Amino acid sequence: MSRVRGRWAPTPSGLLHVGSARTALVTWLSVRAQGGVLVWRLEDLDPPRTVPGTAEAALEDLAWLGLDWDEGPDLGGDHGPYCQSERGPFYEAALGRLAAAGRLFPCRRSRKDLQTLSTAPHDLPPTEVEGVTRLSADGTPYPAAWRPQGLSADWYRNFSDPSASRPPDAALRFQVAAGEVSFDDAVYGRCQQDVAQQVGDVVLKRRDGLYAYQLAVVVDDLAMGISEVVRGVDLLASTPRQLQLIEALGGPAPRYAHLPLVLNGDGEKLSKRDGGLTLQALRQAGVGPQRLVGYLAYSLGLLERPRAKAPGDLVKDFDFGRLRRQDWRLPEDLATGLL
Numbered sequence: 001m002s003r004v005r006g007r008w009a010p011t012p013s014g015l016l017h018v019g020s021a022r023t024a025l026v027t028w029l030s031v032r033a034q035g036g037v038l039v040w041r042l043e044d045l046d047p048p049r050t051v052p053g054t055a056e057a058a059l060e061d062l063a064w065l066g067l068d069w070d071e072g073p074d075l076g077g078d079h080g081p082y083c084q085s086e087r088g089p090f091y092e093a094a095l096g097r098l099a100a101a102g103r104l105f106p107c108r109r110s111r112k113d114l115q116t117l118s119t120a121p122h123d124l125p126p127t128e129v130e131g132v133t134r135l136s137a138d139g140t141p142y143p144a145a146w147r148p149q150g151l152s153a154d155w156y157r158n159f160s161d162p163s164a165s166r167p168p169d170a171a172l173r174f175q176v177a178a179g180e181v182s183f184d185d186a187v188y189g190r191c192q193q194d195v196a197q198q199v200g201d202v203v204l205k206r207r208d209g210l211y212a213y214q215l216a217v218v219v220d221d222l223a224m225g226i227s228e229v230v231r232g233v234d235l236l237a238s239t240p241r242q243l244q245l246i247e248a249l250g251g252p253a254p255r256y257a258h259l260p261l262v263l264n265g266d267g268e269k270l271s272k273r274d275g276g277l278t279l280q281a282l283r284q285a286g287v288g289p290q291r292l293v294g295y296l297a298y299s300l301g302l303l304e305r306p307r308a309k310a311p312g313d314l315v316k317d318f319d320f321g322r323l324r325r326q327d328w329r330l331p332e333d334l335a336t337g338l339l
């Protein structure tokens, strides 16, 4: 049997906070419990959002926590490059395959056109109905009637011609398939969504030339042989569209485990405003890594009480079935509590 390959894939848009550290910890625990390989991938797709120095700081923060990895931007490996900003040729190859399979189309609709659809779909929190986690979106899905009719056989060759005098003024969308998508999440159980009805066709390359997260994550997970994806529950509703994309590209789907969110003292998702909840701030306040690891494990349901623990102490008993599904609200004075 081939070894499990997990990945940790932060976006370098700010300093690492307690929520991302918790995701990293669980990703690491599961991979190490299975004797697998941990890949570190930098999701620096969107240059304006990249904050210089945060990728290096994240590597340092994880090492401080006591986590290690086997492949990544610093270590190299057989599946590089490990920074998405250097992986354009992989994304172009995937777009070409989707175009050849008739699953891609150019979308020249303006922002104004899209606004006539009331609001663009945005994901809602999951709801459980009769033991099934339903994933839904608010807003109007991209109308199938807006797909261009009668595209010429070589439209994509002309579209992606590097010698063209002007870049094409269009986004590229993935034509989603009709019907329910179902999968089993290691934490949230059976999950379902009708992607066509809830979300509609998905942008894979933006009009300004940037590749979309939905494309890059799928292409990279496939190319890097990722068999297990651990990430926040805010991405649970993205999973069905990613599964459709994986199927269209002909790859095996990884196993998914989504983690409940960590909220600040006001009950909101952690953001840049919660500067005191970054690993750097906690470290500067004198919090030790094992106190934080123990607290994170407690918040997940892996320990009955918050006790200082090295990550390695938690490997033996790790099991996704023990993780709670409820979001975790941090106390205002987390640093003081952990000293």
Ligand code: GLU
Pocket (backbone or CB within 6 Å): 009, 010, 011, 043, 217, 230, 231, 232, 235
């Ligand atoms: N880059 C995303 C983040 O930092 C994670 C994407 C994923 O795990 O699929 O939240």
